Each structure stands twice: as structure tokens, then as C-alpha cells.
Amino acid sequence: MPKKNAFYAQSGGVTAVINASACGVIQAAKVEPKIAKVFAGHNGIIGALNEELIDTSKETACTINQLLHTPSGAFGSCRYKLKSLADNRAEYERMIDVFQAHNIGYFFYNGGGDSQDTTYKLSEYCKQVGYPLQCIGIPKTIDNDLPFTDNCPGFGSVAKYVAISTKEAALDVASMSASSTKIFILEVMGRNAGWIAASAGLAAEQEGDAPHMILFPEITFNREKFLTQVNRTVKKYGYCVIVASEGTQDQSGQYLSGSSTKDAFGHLQLGGVAPNLAEMIKRKFGYKYHWAMADYLQRSARHIASKTDVDQAYALGEAAVALAVDGKTGVMPTIVRGKGKKYSWSIGEASLSTVANVEKKLPRDFISRDGWHITDRAREYLSPLIRGEDYPPYKRGLPVYARLKKVMTTKKLGKYRQD
Amino acid sequence: MPKKNAFYAQSGGVTAVINASACGVIQAAKVEPKIAKVFAGHNGIIGALNEELIDTSKETACTINQLLHTPSGAFGSCRYKLKSLADNRAEYERMIDVFQAHNIGYFFYNGGGDSQDTTYKLSEYCKQVGYPLQCIGIPKTIDNDLPFTDNCPGFGSVAKYVAISTKEAALDVASMSASSTKIFILEVMGRNAGWIAASAGLAAEQEGDAPHMILFPEITFNREKFLTQVNRTVKKYGYCVIVASEGTQDQSGQYLSGSSTKDAFGHLQLGGVAPNLAEMIKRKFGYKYHWAMADYLQRSARHIASKTDVDQAYALGEAAVALAVDGKTGVMPTIVRGKGKKYSWSIGEASLSTVANVEKKLPRDFISRDGWHITDRAREYLSPLIRGEDYPPYKRGLPVYARLKKVMTTKKLGKYRQD
Numbered sequence: 001m002p003k004k005n006a007f008y009a010q011s012g013g014v015t016a017v018i019n020a021s022a023c024g025v026i027q028a029a030k031v032e033p034k035i036a037k038v039f040a041g042h043n044g045i046i047g048a049l050n051e052e053l054i055d056t057s058k059e060t061a062c063t064i065n066q067l068l069h070t071p072s073g074a075f076g077s078c079r080y081k082l083k084s085l086a087d088n089r090a091e092y093e094r095m096i097d098v099f100q101a102h103n104i105g106y107f108f109y110n111g112g113g114d115s116q117d118t119t120y121k122l123s124e125y126c127k128q129v130g131y132p133l134q135c136i137g138i139p140k141t142i143d144n145d146l147p148f149t150d151n152c153p154g155f156g157s158v159a160k161y162v163a164i165s166t167k168e169a170a171l172d173v174a175s176m177s178a179s180s181t182k183i184f185i186l187e188v189m190g191r192n193a194g195w196i197a198a199s200a201g202l203a204a205e206q207e208g209d210a211p212h213m214i215l216f217p218e219i220t221f222n223r224e225k226f227l228t229q230v231n232r233t234v235k236k237y238g239y240c241v242i243v244a245s246e247g248t249q250d251q252s253g254q255y256l257s258g259s260s261t262k263d264a265f266g267h268l269q270l271g272g273v274a275p276n277l278a279e280m281i282k283r284k285f286g287y288k289y290h291w292a293m294a295d296y297l298q299r300s301a302r303h304i305a306s307k308t309d310v311d312q313a314y315a316l317g318e319a320a321v322a323l324a325v326d327g328k329t330g331v332m333p334t335i336v337r338g339k340g341k342k343y344s345w346s347i348g349e350a351s352l353s354t355v356a357n358v359e360k361k362l363p364r365d366f367i368s369r370d371g372w373h374i375t376d377r378a379r380e381y382l383s384p385l386i387r388g389e390d391y392p393p394y395k396r397g398l399p400v401y402a403r404l405k406k407v408m409t410t411k412k413l414g415k416y417r418q419d
Numbered sequence: 420m421p422k423k424n425a426f427y428a429q430s431g432g433v434t435a436v437i438n439a440s441a442c443g444v445i446q447a448a449k450v451e452p453k454i455a456k457v458f459a460g461h462n463g464i465i466g467a468l469n470e471e472l473i474d475t476s477k478e479t480a481c482t483i484n485q486l487l488h489t490p491s492g493a494f495g496s497c498r499y500k501l502k503s504l505a506d507n508r509a510e511y512e513r514m515i516d517v518f519q520a521h522n523i524g525y526f527f528y529n530g531g532g533d534s535q536d537t538t539y540k541l542s543e544y545c546k547q548v549g550y551p552l553q554c555i556g557i558p559k560t561i562d563n564d565l566p567f568t569d570n571c572p573g574f575g576s577v578a579k580y581v582a583i584s585t586k587e588a589a590l591d592v593a594s595m596s597a598s599s600t601k602i603f604i605l606e607v608m609g610r611n612a613g614w615i616a617a618s619a620g621l622a623a624e625q626e627g628d629a630p631h632m633i634l635f636p637e638i639t640f641n642r643e644k645f646l647t648q649v650n651r652t653v654k655k656y657g658y659c660v661i662v663a664s665e666g667t668q669d670q671s672g673q674y675l676s677g678s679s680t681k682d683a684f685g686h687l688q689l690g691g692v693a694p695n696l697a698e699m700i701k702r703k704f705g706y707k708y709h710w711a712m713a714d715y716l717q718r719s720a721r722h723i724a725s726k727t728d729v730d731q732a733y734a735l736g737e738a739a740v741a742l743a744v745d746g747k748t749g750v751m752p753t754i755v756r757g758k759g760k761k762y763s764w765s766i767g768e769a770s771l772s773t774v775a776n777v778e779k780k781l782p783r784d785f786i787s788r789d790g791w792h793i794t795d796r797a798r799e800y801l802s803p804l805i806r807g808e809d810y811p812p813y814k815r816g817l818p819v820y821a822r823l824k825k826v827m828t829t830k831k832l833g834k835y836r837q838d
Contacts, residue, residue, distance in 0.1 A: 014594050016587075043597040071587050073594035160816055167817060168435075168490050168719035175433050175492035178462040179499060184715060202817065275691065294762060296603060296713035300587035304722055306816065386816035397579055397725065397805035398586060398621065 003034060004105030007048060009041030010073040011080075011111030011118075011140075015154025016161075016302040017313035018140050019074045019388070019402070021110050023067035024317020025138070029106075034325045039102060039409060043076035045109070045118065051093065051098050051411045066402035068111075069392035071302035074404055082118045085125055092125045094416055099133060101412040106134050106324045107185045110317075111293035112141035112152075113357050116332055120352035122328035133322040137332035137352055138316050139278050142299045144195035147358045148350035149334035151385055153316060154299065156309030159199030160386035161301040162188050162243070165294065167203040169188060170210030173290070179237035183230070183281050184241045185287035186211075187274035189298060191247045194218050194362040196298070199382055200243035201374035210241035212372075215273070217247030218362050219371040221256060226277075227284050229372060234287060244273045303399055307388025312345065319347045343384035422453060423524030425743070426467060427475075428460030430499075430530030430537075430559075434573025435580075435721040436732035437559050438493045438821070440529050442486035443736020444474050444557070445821025453744045454525060458828060461704030462495035464537065466526070468510065470830045472516050477826035485821035487733060488811035490721035495824055501537045504544055505602040511544045513835055518552060520831040529736075531560035531571075532776050533753055539771035542749035543602050553743040556751035556771055557735050561718045562616035566777045567769035572735060572802055573718065577727030578618030579805035580720040581607050581662070584713065586622040589660045592709070596658035602649070602700050602708035603660045605630075608695035608717060610666040613637050613781040615717070618801055619662035620793035629660035631791075634692070637781050638665030638790040640675060645696075646703050648791060653706060663692045695796045709828035722818055731764065738766045762803035 008025050010018055029035040040054040041047030047054070054075055056064065067074055082091055099107070109119040115138040123135035139146050144155035166186055173184040190196040194216030201214055212233045215221060234241035248256045257272040275293035281287055312335055319333035330352045338344030366378035374382070379387070392399040427444050429437055441459070447814055448454040460466030466473070473494055475483065485491055502508055515527040518526070528538040535556040558565050562575035582694035592603040611613040613635030620633055631652045634640060652659040667675045675692040693710035700706055731754055738752035749771045757763030785797035793801070811818040 010594070014591055046598065070590070070819060072590035075594075076597060077594050078598040082436065163817060164722050165716050165720075167820070168721060169715040171489070171491035171820065172433055172715045172719040175494075175496050176428070176498070179465065179497040180429060186716075205817070206822075272694070283789070290714050291712070292714035292716050293710070293712040294716065295709050296591045297584050297605075297711050297716075298586040300591040366475075383815055386439050388816065389810070389813055391808070391810070394808055396802055397807065398582060398624070401586070401590065403625075 001034065003036035005036050005103050006038045006108060007053070007099060007104045008038055009044045009110065010075055010077040011044050011109060011158065012077060013299065014077050015142050015144065015299055016071040016074040016157040016305045017139055017310050018110055018155050019067040019070045019137050020310050020313035021140060021153060021317035022074065023064060024314040025108050026064050028318040028321035032321055035106060035321070039104065040075035042406065042408065044052035044078035044080060045082070046078050046080055047076070048095050048098055049416050051413050051416065053102060053409045054406050055409045063402050066400070068310065069302060069390065070402040071300045074402055078242055081114050082121060085121065091151050092122065092159060095122070096126070096129065097133050097413060100131070102409065105132055108136050108138055108320050108324070110138040112142050112143065113146060113359065114357045117350050117357050120330055123352065126329070134327065136324050136328065137355070138320045139332055139334065142196065143190055143280060144307055145193045145359045145361070146355060147203040147360045148355055150337040150345065151335055153309060153313035153358065155195060156306035156312070156385035157301065158189070158298050159202070159382060160296070160306040161298050161304055162196055162200045163202040163386060164304060166200040166211050166241065166243055169292065170203065173241060180288060181290050182234055182239045182287040183278060185277050185291040186234035186243050186272040187246055187291065187293045188243060190217065190245045192217055192359060192361070194245050197243055197245035198362055198366060198374050198378055199386070202379065202382055202386060204258070204301040208237055209241045212240050213238065213242045214247040214373060215242065215244040216362060216365070216367060217249060217316045219296050219367060221248050221250045224278065227281065231285055242277065244277060246273055248273050251356055258387055259338070302392060305390050306386045307390040308367055308385055310390045315347055323349065362367055422455035424455050424522050425457045425525035425527060426472070426518060426523045427457055427527040428463045428466060428529065429494055429496040430463050430528060430534035431496060432561065432718065433492040433496050434559055434561050435490040435576040435724045436572050436729050437529055438486040438489045438491070439560065439729050439732035440572060440736035441493065442483060443733040444682055444740055445483050447737040447740035451740055451744055456741070457525065458521060459494040461825070461827065463497035463499060464501070465497050465499055466495070467514050467517055468835050470832050470835065471633060472521060473825045474828045476621060478823055480820050482634050482823060485819070487729065487823040488809070490719045493821055494694070500756060501540060506538065509647050511541065511665040515545070515548065515550050516641045516832060519550070521828065524551055527555050527557055527739050527743070529557040529559050531562065532565060532778065535565070535771050535774045536776050541751055542771065545748070553746065553748045554748065555739045555743050556774070557739045558751055558753065561615065562609055564612045564779045565774060566779045567774055569756040569764065570754055572728060572732035574614060575725035575804035576720065577608070577615055577717050578619055578621070578801060580717050580723055581615055581619045581713070581727040582621040582805060583723060585619040585630050585660065585662055588711065589622065592658050592660060596654045599707060600709050601653050601658045601706040602697060604696055604708065605662050606665055606691060606709040606710065606712045607662060608781055609636065609664045611636055611778060611780070613664050616662055616664035617644065617781055617785060617793050617797055618805070621798065621801055621805065630662045631656065631659050632661045633792060634661065634663040634667040635781060636664050637783070638786060640667050640669045642699070643806060650699055650704055660694065663694055663696060667692050721811060724809050725805045726809040727804055729809045734766060742768065806830065
């Protein structure tokens, strides 16, 4: 059987471990007899449309190995959602033209819900037109909101970063609170689902530990209740540490961040819950505050990535290759949690027809009854995901991250003109 | 010679390694024949005034050892500056009463400029009244603005955190910039001196690397020049990463963080140089932006502390004890940089009469001529300070930080009434 090339692309917001999945794909493909080269889309799926294919075989084995500990999307990512077949058939045709021109028989798309949707649409289209392409999704999202997989690569490392940062900043506030700052608010990502905010709860290991309050997108924000709880906490512990999701909303569905910018998917660009809350508290009680906005730092913090997360990201990349050469299409490898008391995981498989565009929110029983904390159930789920430290190598005090040559394969088609 | 007790207090904003100095003091005092117990001031110098003395001998050796890798002020810190003798003699008298009541003959004050000033005032007062107290300052400040010491413990770890965070977040932006975020701004501490902002410059190891622009408090902010440089950078590299000091000021001396301006919606613009700059860029060029405010995360990030910093913090604690039992007073141990090409350091000594209340700003030749970068000279100075990783131990994915019992020694005096 003649070898075919593979196409791999990164999609959407990047993570600390998406390159570990890329590494898994490339290294597994290298020893796979059915696969010749792996071409990576330059800036994601746009690279396929523009025929900008990075020839990963031109990178050294050492560089490919460095992907395992390099954050962000080494090949470039993008926020670009393929329209439906009815709306833009030309995009699908173009992609197949590019794949055909470069003898590509395997398609790996590393992303969140939107990307799994794209992978599914493409697999359906290929079946329709009879182009032999094994379309495999590889899960990735710090938001941890994909269904059918126990968790998503990228999330465990954000969770670890957020839990550690909360723990550390809280010690800072605690030591100064008698005469200075009494309120500290850390704003974290998670537009619609409170998984990241919840992970901060792991920092609280004993009674009285921070965070004292967590604001989830799943719990409607009530100003009066919030202020009462803040004051109660300050009276009890001398200070109050709050972790707030960027997606915190009031009962009218208004985001507390009050920003109105939208991104390419039409999602609201958020930011600014923390300063709003801090001012609210200051006006009511006069407490001195500090707040932090982790923003990209949280999802790129490879220096403190979770070993579990890195291992899973790599394994999912490897598994995607195995599924593809096995003739599967329209599927995504998943993480399946073992049943035993001791945490274990294995690789499963889900059909993209059911995965695409379903959002997994934080279950209500992961949030305490009063809405300010996580429950033991949440801890049980979250704790294993942040375990293990997978430190990158360092040189002169800084982590050594991969620098790719990004050699593009020669174009064979004309320029793509978008409608 | 009968043993005397020692008093140790933490002062001002805490750091990732101030407890390492505490550990150095306590462990050195333990093996020092002239010193009996080390009492730590509860919440800093206020503990001395209120006779709230934490008996460190009640902590286990293991807990004391954990201080070496525990961030923030384990005994509590405060922002409290002793008035001059003329203005408040009662405070000095009270402190000596407390020290006398608890047989304290050694005073260690771990802090920045103000604290060194206090230590000096106290040493002078003790000489005047004939109370035998060896007053030793131990340098600490993330701002790195103390004179006569090559650098200040706490700074190296912030510098490392800021450089790594800049590097990581920049990779994130770089990978998304073709279709999404083009501007990323990280706001860092350092109100009057740009040492921390400068340290971000270490992240740029090759031409084109981020940060592309650094805003220092030492360089007057010019809106037009700034916007021009941002746009030039985006045109050249596709994105622009900016690290801005919280102390960035315009030519009228106004901080860019000014929290009295209102945004387009009439909302109060809530603190922050980064969001202000981001909006400025957005309005002019329409570039999508993200920004992060590291705030306390940067100075508490013990998880990625610099080994050089930790070693120096500990050594200065040890050295303070040596100076004290040597009969010195009104002095501070310092870091002296070796002359050789290979970085080396040793402990020196400075008189507090000259250290107190002098601020060391970033030298102009550490900043590039155009004002947006650091020079090779700055790199040479900064680079060794972030070297080495000193990871704390972990359990269940989280660092294990010291939890003190904080047993107070029995009070012997009446309550202190402040005037």
C-alpha cells in the first residue's frame, strides 16, 4: 500500500500542551508505515486553504522532541470556523484540492468544540465526494468543556497554574492583611464554563485557606450576597481571596466585565471582572484591594505544566494516528478515567457527530450549596489532573522552547481566493 | 557571657524569598552560642510594639526548613514606618521596654529602604540611651532599589517570573496573531524604578523576540512615539508584545494608570497602565489586544524562584547573625558581585547611615537609546540574577509551603497604647 501524507493543524486558543499533541502525532507518524510526511498547517486550517504547509520532516528530531515542553501553537493557530457545506462549498473543495495535490490521506485537527465540528463536517464531505481522508479530531481546550472525554488537554495545566497562583498570592495577602491589603481578586478564563475557576479551589487544603470565594459562570452573581460574604470572610479571617471567572454574569445575563468587543466566532471578548468587583468592595467597605488578571499567562504557563496533562496530550496525538491508520474517520480519541480509587486513565474514542458543538458545563454538584466553593466531588475530579510537575529544560535561567524552521513545502496550486 | 534573645521582623511588601532570609537567621542563630531564642515580630515591627512575639523555637526544625521554599512573610509583615525620634520618642521607648522584658539583644529587620531607615534610627537611639542592641538590617525588596548592594533578595525571583511569563505569553500571541490578537501587554510592578520591567527584556534572546517594547518609569511616556513604535512592530513581526511598568508616566508626571478617567461608556477606568495602553492602541489601529496584570502573582511566585535569589536571601540572613554577634550595629549585609567574567558573589557590609532612604534607579545605560529596550549592559547585570531553578517540594500537584504554629511568648508588659 502506497504511503500517504498527513495534515495536522492547531486551532483556536492555544495551550501549554497542544504542542505535546503535535509531538505525539509527528513521532507516531514517523514510525507508522502507512504515513509518509506530516505537513502542519501554517496558522491552522488557514494553512490548508492557502496551501501553506509546513514540512515537519525538515525539523530536527531534537526540535520535534522539544515540542513536548513548548507552550502555545508552534505551527500557528487561528480562530477560523469553516462555514457549513451549504454556505461555502468552495472552502471544502479547495481543501480537498490541496490535500489531493499533496497526497494527503490523513487529517488531524487539534482543537476545541468548533474544530471538532469542522473535522466532522470535513469527514462527511469527504464521504460524499468519495475522497479518501481519515479525519481525526484531537481534543484541546483549556475550558475543559468538550463532552465524552473525561477532561481536555490544556485544562490540567491551567488548573495547576491557577491553583498554585491562588495559593501563592493568598500567602502574600495573608501576611500583609493586618495593616494593608485585605482583598485580593484573581480573574481567570472560562467564558461559559467554570472549570478553571473551580480549579483554584484546590488551593484550599485546610479550613480557612484561600480562595475564600469563587465566582462561577454557572452561578448568577448577586451583588448583595456577594458583598455580605466578602465582609463575613474579612471579619472571620482578616482577609478575603476571591477567584472570579471572566464569565461571571448577573441575573440579567450581563457579564460583570462589561466589555462589548467580539472575536471572530462572535464570542464576546471579556476582561475586567476583577477590577469591577474590587471597586464594588472598596466603595462599600473601604477595604484596600489588589487584583490580578492572569490572561494569557495562565494558558501558556508551560513552566509549571501538569505532568498528567502533558502525558495525556502526547498520548492523544499518538492515538489519533493509530485511529487514522486504522481507517477511522469523524472520530476523536478521548481520555477515559479508570474506575479504581487510585487515578488512572486510558484512551477511548468518541464520534464527532455527537461531540461537535456540545458544551460541558461544571456540574451543579461540583459547586457547594452556597455557590462560593467547590465540593469534595469536584476535588476528586480535579485533583489528579494537576498532578506531577513536568519542568522544561532551562538555560541561563530561562526555559528552552522549540524554535521551528517552518520550511514550507512547494506550492502546487494557484492562490486561493476567498469569496 | 549570658545568652541573649534575638528579634526578627519582616517589613513592607513581601517576596518569594524573604522567608529564606528568615530561615537563614533562625538556623544560624540556633547554632550560635551567644543567641538563645529568636522571636519573630507578629506582623512585623508592630509585633514589637504590641509585644506579640512569635517564639520560633516552638516550630519544628522541619517547618523552619520549609521557610526556605515558602513565599510571602510567614510571620506577617506590615507597612509601618517608625517616626523620627523627635516626633515619637514613645515608640522607641516602648520597643526597648519590650526588648528588655524579653532579654533581646539582637534586632534583625528584613525590609526595603524604609526598614533600613528604621533600623538605623533604632541603632542610634540605643546608643543614645545605652541599651545594648545590635541592630542589623537585612535587605529585601522586589524593587531592587537599595544602594550599596549589587542586588536585593526578592528581585531575582520576580525578574525570573516576569521574563518567563513574557516569553510564554509572547509565544501564545505569536501563534495567534495572523488572525487574532496582535497586541499583548503585561503590566509589572516597580513604581519608581524600572528594574522589574527591565528584567522582561531577558526574554528576548534573538532578533524579533518579545518583548518588543518595554515601558520604564525612567523614560517619559510619549503617546505619539509609542503608537508609532507599536504599529511599526506589528508591521514588522505581525504582533507586538509590550511590558509596561506600573510607574509609567507622561511628561506632566501623570501615571498612565490614573484611575480617574472614564471610558467611552462612562464607566470608571479602573486602574491599570496595561488596559489604558491597550485601549489607546485599539482606538488608533483597531488591533485586537489582550493584557495581563501579574500583580501579587509576580512577587509570590515561589514555584519558579531563582536559585541565585534563594541562595542569596538565605546567606544574607546567616550573615546578619554573624554581624550581630560580632558586635556590629546599624549595618546591613550586602551582595557583592565578583569581578570575574563568570558570575560570582560574596557577602559585604554597608552602613545604614548611608543606605537609608536612598533609591537606586535603573541606570540610563541599561536602557537602549530609543528607550524601548534594555542594553547588553543591563543583560549582563540581570541575567545571573535569574539563574537556577529552586523548585519547592510538591504534594498532590501543589507546592508544600510552611504552616507555622505561631506560638506567642507570654506577654510581660501592659498593653501598648499608641498616641
